[in-house]
Amino acid sequence: MLAGLAGSAALLAGVSCGGDDDEAKDPGDRPAPTGNERKSLTIADPFEPAVYIEDTVYPFRDGVAECLVRVSYDATLEPGLATAWSQEEPTRWRVTLREGVRFHDGSEVTPDDVVYVLGRQAGENGAFDAFRGAQVSAEGNDIIITTQRPVPFMPALLAEGSFAIYKPSSYEENPATALPIGTGPFRLVEFRPGDRRRLEAFDDYWRGTPGVKSAEYLVVPDGRTRANMIRNGEADIARIISPADKDALEGSRNITLHTLPLPRYRALHLNTAKGPTADVRVRKAVAHAVRRQVLVDTVLEGQAAPQAGLFSPDLPWGNPDLRGPEEDVKLARRLLEEAGYSGSNRPSLTITTYATRPELPDVAQVLQQQLNDAGFDCKVEVLDYTQLETKGLAGELDLVLVVRNPMTLLDPEFIYTADYAGDGPNNLSQYSGADDLIARALAESDQERRYDAYRAVERRIIEEDVATIVLSSYLQIDAVRDSIEGYQPHPTDLLVLTEQITKR
Numbered sequence: 001m002l003a004g005l006a007g008s009a010a011l012l013a014g015v016s017c018g019g020d021d022d023e024a025k026d027p028g029d030r031p032a033p034t035g036n037e038r039k040s041l042t043i044a045d046p047f048e049p050a051v052y053i054e055d056t057v058y059p060f061r062d063g064v065a066e067c068l069v070r071v072s073y074d075a076t077l078e079p080g081l082a083t084a085w086s087q088e089e090p091t092r093w094r095v096t097l098r099e100g101v102r103f104h105d106g107s108e109v110t111p112d113d114v115v116y117v118l119g120r121q122a123g124e125n126g127a128f129d130a131f132r133g134a135q136v137s138a139e140g141n142d143i144i145i146t147t148q149r150p151v152p153f154m155p156a157l158l159a160e161g162s163f164a165i166y167k168p169s170s171y172e173e174n175p176a177t178a179l180p181i182g183t184g185p186f187r188l189v190e191f192r193p194g195d196r197r198r199l200e201a202f203d204d205y206w207r208g209t210p211g212v213k214s215a216e217y218l219v220v221p222d223g224r225t226r227a228n229m230i231r232n233g234e235a236d237i238a239r240i241i242s243p244a245d246k247d248a249l250e251g252s253r254n255i256t257l258h259t260l261p262l263p264r265y266r267a268l269h270l271n272t273a274k275g276p277t278a279d280v281r282v283r284k285a286v287a288h289a290v291r292r293q294v295l296v297d298t299v300l301e302g303q304a305a306p307q308a309g310l311f312s313p314d315l316p317w318g319n320p321d322l323r324g325p326e327e328d329v330k331l332a333r334r335l336l337e338e339a340g341y342s343g344s345n346r347p348s349l350t351i352t353t354y355a356t357r358p359e360l361p362d363v364a365q366v367l368q369q370q371l372n373d374a375g376f377d378c379k380v381e382v383l384d385y386t387q388l389e390t391k392g393l394a395g396e397l398d399l400v401l402v403v404r405n406p407m408t409l410l411d412p413e414f415i416y417t418a419d420y421a422g423d424g425p426n427n428l429s430q431y432s433g434a435d436d437l438i439a440r441a442l443a444e445s446d447q448e449r450r451y452d453a454y455r456a457v458e459r460r461i462i463e464e465d466v467a468t469i470v471l472s473s474y475l476q477i478d479a480v481r482d483s484i485e486g487y488q489p490h491p492t493d494l495l496v497l498t499e500q501i502t503k504r
Contacts, residue, residue, distance in 0.1 A: 038201070038213035039503040041484070043496070044220045044235040046356035050386070052191050053170060053180040056127075056161025056408065062199055062217065063186035063210075063497040065164035068095055068114070068143075069155050075491040077155050077410065081109065081165055081183060082143075085158070090150040090445060095143040095158070101206045103167045104187040111138035116168045118145065127162040129417060130442065150445040153411040160409045161494070185210040185499035195219060199497065211486060211502035221384075223358025230255060230479040236503060237487060239496070241477040242358035243301040254482045260489040263407040264474035265307055266363065268351070269392070269400040272467050273430035276347040277398055281339040283466040286349075286399070287325035288332035289374035290367065292471055299362040304472040310406050310415060310458055312473075317412055317451040324462050324470065332374040346377040352392070353401035354385040363471070364401050392428040400428045403474060407492055412454045413442065419468075420461055431467040434460045 049055030059065035070080035084096040101109045115136050121127065122134040130153075135146040151157065167181035179188045185205040190198035197217040201210040218235065220226045227245040230238035231252050241249060241257070249255055270277045270286060277283050292306035308324035311317060341347050351367055353360040364380045371378040383391070392400045406415040418424045422432030434457050441453035461467050480487050486500035 041212045041215040042235050043217050044226045044229045044238045046221050048219045051175050053178045060494045061496040063184045064188050065182040066184050067159050067163050069159035091147045093145040093154050097141050102204050104181045156410040210499040221356045236481045236484050238479040241479050243303040256480050258478045258489050262474050262476050264405045266471040268469040269428035274395050275398050279339050281335045285332040285335040287466050287469050288328045289371050291327050303475045307470050307473045317454045319455045329374050336375045348377045349398040350379045351399045352381050352397045354388050357403050395430045429467040433465045
């Protein structure tokens, strides 16, 4: 999978991509099931969006939304609602819109619709600095994008969830209750926060008739409950099975486990602005106290690998030389002494995590023991994710244990500007120590020099300032009833409900 991501480098920087060769691979080439044959599908999932139309993940997992560019199952960029794109000048891109695509209300997607949606991202509230201030216009069936500075990763940007193409009228509704009109194989007909989402097949979908007539997403935060639901037949697909439940499900009849390495990682974000961890010596002591292999061998039962960096070294911008602070409990204790702590004055820290990733509370317990052994007075608290995020972003937490996906955009721009820039919206570490390096990387138009700049950012975050301690890679386990065909885990975890899924 990571080799596929590395192989996408030409498209990430690419001058052009085009043609309709992808049509031959469309699932629409298979015989379409009839309405009488199609059945309903139930999916048990630990997460849900807070506000649907503003979410950049679940409209894709639910099969509601699509972008101009699509991340394929081999982790490369391929045509989506656009058939071709080219970089005509350093700051000018031409994107050709696919003809004949319809919104869920039956109206055809037009260049003006796309200009409207991209124009929203070019405004002050757009998710990406690189796209703010862009001029977007239509020339026939082409979309012309002119940015204020070169954006060599434009195709990757146009595949990111913030750039989903909805009918413009979708934005006229109250965001808290809006059911967006997208172009995907399923249309959202009901959203009951904290409970479920209900979807119906969109039979005019441009890639082919969906194989099931409807689907229901049940919000089930508890991992053991999800495992029981798939075992008892209450769910057709149960996502994110914990290593502890894996062995029991492997012995169950009529269940298949799909295991896929994802670019996610488990990590501790350390508060760099407040509390004991505002001292870099304390942060380094935490890093030296962590024993990753113990976590992998015990809690994760070998279903992961120790990892030091934010990105796999296999990626074009990956850093195979990055190691992070070495595991050394004696050095951790010495650093605490240098910071003014002793056996009678131990630094008090709390690891805060959440249970919708079912293994995280157990990981936190092992980390607690490791830190206590190194001279800390460590506690664990488990919150729901919304509480954790609110408190973490307000700088109220010491150590935040989370799972992060750095590859929602096939370029490091997003993870650095969102998680590690001083004004980043996901900055759980309250960190601003790499703002100069991030700005330098984003201003670099040469691909190789930009990747070198990204590596410098990662080294400062991980090895010099220790704003984050990456613990392990992430192996996702999904359980599927044998009556389901066509389900395939996506390498970015952004596609779940697709037109290819059928149910016997």
